[in-house]
Amino acid sequence: MQNTIEVEHVSKTYTSTKRKLRHKSFSEDKIEKNVCINITRKGLLNIKRKETKALNDVSLVVKQGNILGLLGPNGAGKTTLAKIVSTLVLPDSGTVRVNGYDVEKETTMARFSLGLVTGGERSLYWKLTPLQNLRFFGSLYGLSRSESEARANEYLKIFGLMEKKDELVQGLSTGQKMKVAFIRSLMHDPQLLILDEYNRGLDPNASRQLREYIKKVLQKEEKKTILVMTHSMNVAEDLCDNIILIDKGDIIAEGTSEMLIQSINKDRIIEVDSKHPFNQNLVSKLGNYGKTILENGDINRLKLHINKDTQTTFDILQILNQSNHDINNINIKNPDLEDVFIEYTGHGLGSD
C-alpha cells in the first residue's frame, strides 16, 4: 500500500567467524606478524562459526501518517530491521514492502521512497562541509544543483546550522553531525522515514526541538510515515503513536504506551536502593507480593511490581523496616515503559 511500511515474517541470522589459535601455548600477541601468517597458512588457526539470530519472524505495519516506535535494548535487532527496510541488508526470509514496493524486487523504487537516519556517524563525508555533503546526496537523488542548494539551506536554517554550513563535518559536534545526517535523509522529500537512534548525541533541548519538528512538521503537515528505532523509553513515549517492544529478535508486545502499561496489570512499582546486595531471605519474602527484579550496578536496586492497594504497600515497607537491611532510598511510583519491558523480559532497556 502507498505510504506504508509492511514487514511480514522477517527473520535474519548473521553468521560470523571467530578466529582462535589452536595451540594454547602460542599467545597471539607474542607471535611476530610474519610467523603468524605462516601459522595461518599451515592451518593452525581454529575458525569457529557463530550464528546470531537477529530477527525472529518479525511482522509489523506502519500506516500512512503514523509514527511507530520499535523499543528495545542493545542487540534487540532494531538496526538490522532498519537496514532491511531500507534495502541495505537482505532478510533470510519474509517480505518487506515500502510504499508498496518489494525491497528485494523493486529495490530502487523502495529506496527512493524512504529516508534513513542512523545514529552512527558514517552517513556523511567528514572531509566535506555540511553544504557540500547535502549537495552531493541531493544529486544522488536526482536533484539539480540549485534545488539541492535551496533545500539544504532551508533545512540548515531550520536546524540552526547556518554558521556551520561551510566548516568541515569532522569539526562538528556529535549532535551537529546528527542533525546534518537527519537533513541528508530529508533532501529528496521522502514520504517514509526510518529513524534509527536518531537523537544520539543531541542535548535534551535539541532533542526536544527535533521531536517537536518531527511531530508538527514531518507528521502533521507533511503526513510522513515514520518508523523509529530506539532504546529510550522517553523517545518512544513522547514521539510514537504506537510502540512495539522487541528483545533478542522477538516482538514481545505492541500497543500505545497506555495500553502497554495497562497490559502488565500492575499499577505500582516500589524501587529499593541499597549499597549492599539484598539477602535472599528478604527477596523471597517480598516476592510473595509481586514480581521482584534485582539490578546490580553502583547501587543494588530491587524493584517490586505490585498491585496498588495501600495495605500491600504498608506490609512491604514493614518487611523492609524489620529486615535491618542497609537501605539508601525507597521510591514508590507508577509503572512506565521500562517497567513493562522488565515485566515481560526480566531485564531493562539499558541506560538511557
Ligand SMILES: Nc1ncnc2c1ncn2[C@@H]1O[C@H](COP(=O)(O)OP(=O)(O)O)[C@@H](O)[C@H]1O
Ligand atoms: N554484521 C553483523 N554480523 C554479525 N552479527 C551481527 C551483525 N550486525 C548485528 N549483529 C548481531 O545481531 C544482533 C542484533 O543487532 P542489531 O540489529 O544491531 O541490534 P540493535 O540495533 O537493537 O542494538 C546483535 O546480537 C548483534 O551482535
Ligand SMILES: [Mg+2]
Ligand atoms: Mg542499533
